[in-house]
Amino acid sequence: MVNVGIIGGAGYTAGELLRILVWHPTVNIAFVQSTSHAGHPITDVHKDLLGDTNLVFGEADYSAVDVIFICSGHGKTKAFLEQSNLPNDLYIIDLSTDYRPKNNDGDFVYGLPELNKESIETASRIANPGCFATCIELGLLPLAEEKQLSEEIHVNAITGSTGAGQNPTVTSHFSWKNNNVAVYKAFTHQHLAEITESVLQLQPDYSKAINFIPVRGNFSRGIMATVYTDCEWSLEEAKEKYQSYYSEHPFVSISNVIPDVKQVVNTNKCVLYLEKHGDKLMIVSVIDNLLKGASGQAVQNMNIMFGLNEKEGLGLKPVGF
Amino acid sequence: MVNVGIIGGAGYTAGELLRILVWHPTVNIAFVQSTSHAGHPITDVHKDLLGDTNLVFGEADYSAVDVIFICSGHGKTKAFLEQSNLPNDLYIIDLSTDYRPKNNDGDFVYGLPELNKESIETASRIANPGCFATCIELGLLPLAEEKQLSEEIHVNAITGSTGAGQNPTVTSHFSWKNNNVAVYKAFTHQHLAEITESVLQLQPDYSKAINFIPVRGNFSRGIMATVYTDCEWSLEEAKEKYQSYYSEHPFVSISNVIPDVKQVVNTNKCVLYLEKHGDKLMIVSVIDNLLKGASGQAVQNMNIMFGLNEKEGLGLKPVGF
Amino acid sequence: MVNVGIIGGAGYTAGELLRILVWHPTVNIAFVQSTSHAGHPITDVHKDLLGDTNLVFGEADYSAVDVIFICSGHGKTKAFLEQSNLPNDLYIIDLSTDYRPKNNDGDFVYGLPELNKESIETASRIANPGCFATCIELGLLPLAEEKQLSEEIHVNAITGSTGAGQNPTVTSHFSWKNNNVAVYKAFTHQHLAEITESVLQLQPDYSKAINFIPVRGNFSRGIMATVYTDCEWSLEEAKEKYQSYYSEHPFVSISNVIPDVKQVVNTNKCVLYLEKHGDKLMIVSVIDNLLKGASGQAVQNMNIMFGLNEKEGLGLKPVGF
Amino acid sequence: MVNVGIIGGAGYTAGELLRILVWHPTVNIAFVQSTSHAGHPITDVHKDLLGDTNLVFGEADYSAVDVIFICSGHGKTKAFLEQSNLPNDLYIIDLSTDYRPKNNDGDFVYGLPELNKESIETASRIANPGCFATCIELGLLPLAEEKQLSEEIHVNAITGSTGAGQNPTVTSHFSWKNNNVAVYKAFTHQHLAEITESVLQLQPDYSKAINFIPVRGNFSRGIMATVYTDCEWSLEEAKEKYQSYYSEHPFVSISNVIPDVKQVVNTNKCVLYLEKHGDKLMIVSVIDNLLKGASGQAVQNMNIMFGLNEKEGLGLKPVGF
Incomplete structure (x- = not known):
């Protein structure tokens, strides 16, 4: 079981992560951090998850998780990393643009599996592509x-x-x-x-x-x-x-x-x-911009980082119409 | 020629009035008042009128008009009337809810021509229906x-x-x-x-x-x-x-x-x-909620009030698709 | 493993069944019958399944399946049942209106689990609701x-x-x-x-x-x-x-x-x-008219009929937007 | 007054012509030809014209018109011209592709006014652009x-x-x-x-x-x-x-x-x-593909051919939203 936390849980990409992860067979969602919605059920914001989860927005507890997804928005990850005292062995998947440049100062690997799968397998920090x-x-x-x-x-x-x-x-x-x-x-x-x-x-x-x-x-x-x-x-x-x-x-x-x-x-x-x-x-x-273009690819990266089947939890029913 | 002024010219109903009135054969648009956009071309806001008019948002000049359309939003007309020193003979067509109740304190006639055409013919103040x-x-x-x-x-x-x-x-x-x-x-x-x-x-x-x-x-x-x-x-x-x-x-x-x-x-x-x-x-x-449900009906009322053909300027091409 | 067949596999409800069943963990899709598309990959019709399945439209083989879903369209199931020599122990879930009336002549149970769950558990023939x-x-x-x-x-x-x-x-x-x-x-x-x-x-x-x-x-x-x-x-x-x-x-x-x-x-x-x-x-x-209103409910009925968890294969990611 | 006829009156471009021409101040619609709908009100097909016109689909009467718009569809105009015994002085505006090539065999002028206004002024046959x-x-x-x-x-x-x-x-x-x-x-x-x-x-x-x-x-x-x-x-x-x-x-x-x-x-x-x-x-x-891209441009061409103001009847209220 991979224990995951989500930072910035009220936005679109976080919601999309949740839609995937509530059904992911080897994931446990340990926390969904949100400053603005702390204490409220996540279904207050992501209403389509009503009936699927009773998770509540709360504070981050890094000791409880193996990996965090950072969904705070572009330009905010660097400050977040500086201000948070993250455990050294915590895996990070960042959905913002901040660490996508190759010469980033954080050892982030550009997380496009079709380009960098081998690097992702051994990475602990991923910059998820746009x-x-x-x-x-x-x-x-x-x-x-x-x-x-x-x-x-x-x-x-x-x-x-x-x-x-x-x-x-x-x-x-x-x-x-x-x-x-x-x-x-x-x-x-x-x-x-x-x-x-x-x-x-x-x-x-x-x-x-x-x-x-x-x-x-x-x-x-x-x-x-x-x-x-x-x-x-x-x-x-x-x-x-x-x-x-x-x-x-x-x-x-x-x-x-x-x-x-x-x-x-x-x-x-x-x-x-x-x-x-x-x-x-x-x-x-x-x-799909929110899936292969954001949260789905983030889960694909997580699967690769943790040695899971790359498709685990991503066998998604297409909307079709 | 009927000289008209529009109060609150940047909103949806004002834009819709302008789309009608720029082509109305017996109307001259004397002013389009807007506090927030004063000095700017109305096509900065109502972009679809580019090429149809060079009107600029400005201040109200009640001496230049026969009738004003008030498009300020619900709940604002009463204060506007109290604060503005309107000429006694100025006709008013108000698109807000403020004076729609029968027992309003402003002698406004409820402007549904299919119910009140005779009253509208002799009215100087119209409360345009919802x-x-x-x-x-x-x-x-x-x-x-x-x-x-x-x-x-x-x-x-x-x-x-x-x-x-x-x-x-x-x-x-x-x-x-x-x-x-x-x-x-x-x-x-x-x-x-x-x-x-x-x-x-x-x-x-x-x-x-x-x-x-x-x-x-x-x-x-x-x-x-x-x-x-x-x-x-x-x-x-x-x-x-x-x-x-x-x-x-x-x-x-x-x-x-x-x-x-x-x-x-x-x-x-x-x-x-x-x-x-x-x-x-x-x-x-x-x-159409913006036409028969708002600005079109307002023009219909104006036509009736000024003795014009009720349909003048309202022979509008349907969108069809 | 439940072996399923689909009759009339080129329509909307069949496509929707396939979108669910290709990911259903205890289902094997034995055949997808279509007269008009026989011999062609189902992705020729249900294009969004490209990459998810290599199934080909073909003929029905009732000996290979435990249950069939009939997606032929309203008014066609009765004739189909008369013309086909179906095994006595074959389970049937019919998505048409034909056998929904209580006094139907085929021992079909009206398949609304929230009304008839107990009957569905022991039924072999289900009329899936509208x-x-x-x-x-x-x-x-x-x-x-x-x-x-x-x-x-x-x-x-x-x-x-x-x-x-x-x-x-x-x-x-x-x-x-x-x-x-x-x-x-x-x-x-x-x-x-x-x-x-x-x-x-x-x-x-x-x-x-x-x-x-x-x-x-x-x-x-x-x-x-x-x-x-x-x-x-x-x-x-x-x-x-x-x-x-x-x-x-x-x-x-x-x-x-x-x-x-x-x-x-x-x-x-x-x-x-x-x-x-x-x-x-x-x-x-x-x-969702195609899921709880059709194919999702059909799978829910199948789950109940075969003693599976009612939600199996139906933990679907909402589209959200 | 320009007397116009429409050939192929039940299609999209004909409907759009009618939406313009019923309000055009110097046009009289003499006939709207349709083989499939002859005898029926045009509002049976173009429902949005209900209340605007009582025209009925009928046969073409070339003696009654100054100009015809041909809306029969691509590839049909040539055969139509050969089969119809059109008066020599009848003006033609063809909305199909048939005569758009410069070296067409019918003396059609390519009707893009912003390219060919002078030729259009003296033309009697116009190939309306795509x-x-x-x-x-x-x-x-x-x-x-x-x-x-x-x-x-x-x-x-x-x-x-x-x-x-x-x-x-x-x-x-x-x-x-x-x-x-x-x-x-x-x-x-x-x-x-x-x-x-x-x-x-x-x-x-x-x-x-x-x-x-x-x-x-x-x-x-x-x-x-x-x-x-x-x-x-x-x-x-x-x-x-x-x-x-x-x-x-x-x-x-x-x-x-x-x-x-x-x-x-x-x-x-x-x-x-x-x-x-x-x-x-x-x-x-x-x-707008149906207006400047088809029927509106056709009317613009008609205006130019008949010496009218190029904008006559084309002061159209934008839909805006």
Whole structure:
């Protein structure tokens, strides 16, 4: 049994962790820390867990756990680690951006299992990747592994609303977002840094631009990225290389038909699809931003760190519709 | 030309007034008052008017207008009237709840043209009805007119998100509301007061309950109310009575097939539909909450007050889809 | 291990069964019969199962299974049973309406565990309840159990689009349904028969009308029913009675706050909520129409029939958003 | 008064024409031809027009009209013209793809007013542009006019469901499309031909690829295209050039803030927005696919052909929400 604690238990990614972990067969949830909701049942905030758990938000007790998931929000983990007197042997999985850069000062391993599984197996601290980053990197890794990247990469990715968190804003207002789409942070999205680092980890000589246009979609969950770049492989070669690259990675599938984003919603899966047009290879990549793009991947990392089956607790029923 | 001013120009109902009035052939918009946005183009807030108008939010100038629309929000009109030194001959159309009760202390006429057209023609102050109230009253007026109400009335009405205004809240958050519905204020909604008063205006002896369950719908615009009560009329009689009641009211139609709410979205229309089951007459009523339920009806009232064609400026293209 | 077969494997309820059963720890899926798709991978139709299963649509082999789920559609089960030479000891769970009436000619037990758990334990043939019926009956059973029903019952229930199946029609077209709602089959919906029978099973003397207005909602999954009727209980008494009635039924919870439909989406749960207004008790009931309203309940019935834990394989991660 | 007839009156684009033309001050709708619905009120099909018109579907009477709009569907216009004995002086506006190629055999002028206004003024036959084509071309015309195109162009455009017409299909089914997005016809969409021709009309030497990925969006109306390519202009220069190019075109606006697609829904407007990132100029372009992308543009063309104010009848209230 792995004893886990959650820091910052009232947010979206914490809620999603709880939805997974209450059913995880080898996990015991020892505490769900929340400053703002301490003393209240977690079902006051995560109402859909009514009937599934009687957990109450409380204080952190590090002596009771093997691992903590930090869900406090971007920019807060570093201060948290400095202020908390954490046991040396406590495992940490951080869902924020703070320690994702390779040269972080905390010995955090970038927790994309399809890139770094061996390092994750022996790591005690994981920086869980970003949602856009996960979706796009999974589309590019086989190309970088084979040093096939030579020209600029063109990415357009549309994300569900939960990617922006629970804070109510103008663009999270239903009356605005319903039936609506809009571009944001074009060419400048903060996930470009980790995408670039992951590509360079496999193909250090790649030096062209990755042009990335993020789009706010009018759905709750999911990301669909379309990626294309010049590639010498035929479509058949490309499919073989992708199949081969992901053959040991149970959450990534190559589809022979165009995938849609809902196909992976409420699962930890990534579905990839390839087309070749002239010199261009197009990759479509779909994930659930809260699962493979956040909390599901965090549990996948935990499974790997603790020597469990990578899929344990992640056999999730897709929503389908 | 009617010169109009808008008080509280940055909210939803003001935006909707502007969308109508910029194209109204006999209206000149003299000012759009907003404290928070003074000095800025109205298209900074109501972006969809880009290209349609160069109006700028500013201060009120009562000497320049024949009528003002007050869009300040519920509970604020009374204080506004006391603090502002309004000219005696200024016409006022108030979109808040403040002066809707019959025994209001401001000589406001309840501005439902299908109930009070003659009074509106000679009124200088109008309390514009609520959105749920308009939708439900239009379903009940012919019954009350003919004193047919005898038993309890059962109402369920589902509303679009714009009915709750632009303030971001938990239940206006897209991630919550998307694909979601929920009940609120069952049996206690504040519009029950005006519904009851309008029914009693036509049938003063009616004394049974009006049971009203409002529902938050996951769409932006529109209200659909289903209403039923015991009724001695046959379906044919009922249709005739409804046709007859609304024969001089250009915005209300009786449909022979079940209407859907999108059929009236972006119009000032109300579509009614009748079925008879045993002793029960069921009425389905659909409107656009921001138009016939708010700003469209306000313009309709203005047209009547100023002797214009009731439909002027309200020949609106339905959204259709 | 329970060996199961699915008849009519290409439809919505079959897909939903598969999404559950591929992860059910004590189930082996022996065959998924489909006439139209025989020989094709089930992921050609149920694409979201890509990576989860390699099952192929094929022919039925009754000697290989302990139980079959019949998902052929309403009105087809009777003919199927006559034409198929089924083994006498084969268990059957039928998802159609065909054998739901109490006086059916096939010894089918109405499979609502919260009403008939003991009968289900010893049954070999189950008629799985309708989705609206399940949602509404769960709201009424404690009242009927205590013989508290005395006056008419008023029900309004809004359903997700999957309730209408996968056949494309005018009202299933996205361009019509998006942002839209409409009434259908008011006072005449076919589920009224089974609702009435279940109520009468517990309170045989109840003789008033159940007025039921179904509404097509613009969401994919879920049903929310609002039910009210006269009731002498105080709110506190009512809550106690409901808590008590469902104390042994793990999928039904009583909420202290207003539930929303998304709270139960992708789960087998029913959440009930009570308010008292004057003489009226209002019950809000929410379920996922494809799970507690169809395939989840079918698996729950299977679990009970085979002596498994009622919740086995039904610890489903809610979609949350 | 312009007397108009509509051929193929039951489809989406015909419905949208009717929604505009019933309020157009100088148009008389002489007939609405439909084979399948002849003899029935047009409100049987276009229900949202209930109360706005009593028109009945009927046969075409070419002697009664000055212009016909052909809404029969792609690939049917040529046969229609051959089979119909149309008067020589009858004006034709065809909404299909059939005569959009420059070298068409029918003397049709490509009806994009922002490209071909002078030709349209004297044309008697107009091939109305495609929806994606309109949205993307309006983003590119100022660049082509100034011969600034030198490198490949990258386009991603997401469209509302009405772009696919009213025929019910798997991907138009609400249960599939709700909360879902998917790519289709990447790099091969049929509108690439007219986009390329329009670009070459202004900059004949451009010879690089236009890479276009279309996406099915989960909304009813609207297209948002993001377009980028290398450009030597500074952002300020680009804005000036775009402002200048569209200075005489009343339906195109340059926005200083990121536009969203709903901003133009239910209007004939196109809003453009520019950003510069390194060598890349990004253009965001939004239109309503049924209006500026189809029927609104058709009316705009009619206005120009008949010497009316280009905006007549097209002062449409935006839906806003």
